[in-house]
Amino acid sequence: MLITVDLSVPFPRSLVYITYRDKLLDLVSSLPNVRSVEARSRRQENGLIYSVNVWHGGGQIPLELKTLSGKDLLSWTEYNTWDESNFTHQWRIETHACTKAVFCQGQDCFWEDNGMTRIETRGELKIAPEHLDDFPQFLQGRIASIIENFLGNKIILNLRQMSLEVARYLKHTV
Numbered sequence: 001m002l003i004t005v006d007l008s009v010p011f012p013r014s015l016v017y018i019t020y021r022d023k024l025l026d027l028v029s030s031l032p033n034v035r036s037v038e039a040r041s042r043r044q045e046n047g048l049i050y051s052v053n054v055w056h057g058g059g060q061i062p063l064e065l066k067t068l069s070g071k072d073l074l075s076w077t078e079y080n081t082w083d084e085s086n087f088t089h090q091w092r093i094e095t096h097a098c099t100k101a102v103f104c105q106g107q108d109c110f111w112e113d114n115g116m117t118r119i120e121t122r123g124e125l126k127i128a129p130e131h132l133d134d135f136p137q138f139l140q141g142r143i144a145s146i147i148e149n150f151l152g153n154k155i156i157l158n159l160r161q162m163s164l165e166v167a168r169y170l171k172h173t174v
Contacts, residue, residue, distance in 0.1 A: 001152045003106055003123035007163040008116055011170045013087060016117040017110045019166050020089065021049065021082045027165045033059050033158055040077070049082040057154065064146050072096040074154075087111075091123075093155075098147065101131035104155070121159055125152050 009016045019027075028037045040052040057074035065073060075096040082089050087110040095102040106123020127148045129140035 001125045001148050003121060003125060003152065003155055003159075005119075005121040005156055005159045007119045007121070007160065008113070009119065009163055009167045009170070010116050011167070011174065012115060013110050013112045013117045015170060015174070016119070016166060017084065017087050017089075019170060020108075020110075020162075021084075023166075023169065024053065027162065027169055028055075030165050030168075031158060031161050033057050033154055033161070047083070047085060049080075049084075051080045051082070053078045053080070059154070062146055062150055064143060065150065073098075095151075098127075098132060098134075101128045101144070102126075102147070102151070103128070104151070119163060123155075125155065 025037055025039060028034045035056045035058045037056070038054045040054055042049065042051040044050075054077050055075065056072075057076075059074065061073055073095070077094045077096070079092045079094070080089060081091075089108040089110075090105075091107070092105040093102075095104070103126040104123065106121060109120045109122075111118040111120065125148055127144040129144035132140045132143055132147075135143045
């Protein structure tokens with residue numbers, strides 16, 4: 001599944017970029033699909049900022065995936081590389097359930113657009129059915145499709161909601 005989301009935030013690019021990068025923990029508490037985010041690490045090296053965050057999501061899990069509920073289907077570790085020189089953010093997600101089966105990574109590009117910021121997110125989410133060991137082989141293809149749609153929709157919704165939170169935050173602080 002390709003993840004393609006284009007968003008607009010009515011503030012200058014540098015301000016939006018820094019807010020996304022540095023205020024994440026302040027902003028996610030308002031996201032309905034996120035219970036919490038823990039910052040695990042952050043370091044700066046050669047003009048780049050590397051960070052690792054552990055996310056704990058919320059919401060309903062499809063019935064077919066209930067057998068995974070004890071395995072933290074809605075938790076993941078996010079590995080980030082922020083490059084302010086070109087206003088990009090590369091990310092990779094490692095799920096805590098079905099880790100070997102899930103591949104998810106992408107990039108956010110922040111563009112100046114008449115005093116506003118356009119954020120283009122491009123990513124990919126793939127589920128490898130052969131690594132869904134908790135399911136019988138004859139169901140693995142169907143379950144992979146359900147997981148891909150479920151996680152893909154959660155990711156896209158979180159991206160959209162995050163841009164609204166950034167805009168709201170900046171409106172009250174700038």
